[in-house]
Amino acid sequence: MADTDYTQRVIPRSVHWYNIRRWGLYEWLLFIAVVVFLLSLGTFLWADKSRFDFNHPINFNKFGTFGDFIGVVGTVFAFLNVHLLIKTIGLQNKANVQSEKSYAYVQKTENVRTMDTQINSLLSLYNSVVEAISFQNKQGKEGLEAVTNYILSNSTGAGSAYLNDESAINAFETIYASLRDKLAVYFRVIYRMLCVLKQADIDDKVRYNYAKMLRSQFTESE
Numbered sequence: 709m710a711d712t713d714y715t716q717r718v719i720p721r722s723v724h725w726y727n728i729r730r731w732g733l734y735e736w737l738l739f740i741a742v743v744v745f746l747l748s749l750g751t752f753l754w755a756d757k758s759r760f761d762f763n764h765p766i767n768f769n770k771f772g773t774f775g776d777f778i779g780v781v782g783t784v785f786a787f788l789n790v791h792l793l794i795k796t797i798g799l800q801n802k803a804n805v806q807s808e809k810s811y812a813y814v815q816k817t818e819n820v821r822t823m824d825t826q827i828n829s830l831l832s833l834y835n836s837v838v839e840a841i842s843f844q845n846k847q848g849k850e851g852l853e854a855v856t857n858y859i860l861s862n863s864t865g866a867g868s869a870y871l872n873d874e875s876a877i878n879a880f881e882t883i884y885a886s887l888r889d890k891l892a893v894y895f896r897v898i899y900r901m902l903c904v905l906k907q908a909d910i911d912d913k914v915r916y917n918y919a920k921m922l923r924s925q926f927t928e929s930e
Contacts, residue, residue: 738788816910823908827918830901831925837897841890843883849927855883856929 843851844858862879884891905918 741785741788819909820914823904823910823918826904827901827922830897830904831922834894834897834901834925837890837894841887841894843887849930853927853929855887858883 838852839848841848841851841855844854846854859876859879863873863876901922905915905922908915
């Protein structure tokens, strides 16, 4: 398998409530609102001790005024709730984006693993086919080299002229007819490996590394 590195590092970020140096706007507003509410409630109760006497009649005017003041504090809490909702939605969007990236990473890794399994299976079949090829008392890679030398020995062209050299083509067809059961599988396996490599949904850099790995399996004569 080609060298690939899909290591993903996730560094969690946390802000503890007691870490005041890292408080943001929401934390400070919430702190101020709570302090104002507690001071107001303490002052209201401390100003008139009769409020602790259950036999004393209730002063609705004072309680109403205090309720109006608490309503102002409640407005601050309402603002904080809206801010918290917006912040929650933002965090959820970030979490969704991170989830999509994680899914893409997992999918990409799975695609590479699937392709690697297929390539390795085809390489194993390729080696088996090559070992079974025999020509001029030579086996395997040496047999393929003997096939190449036989074809070139019957060629009268040079360079790109080999492609249109009738003698070389006839020599190849002769050998192919005698080794059809082996060479047919040989060519199909190579073709299939290239198809798997081309159709795989992977990065081009990984594809290039696998292509070099496949190329390293072939001798110059092949």
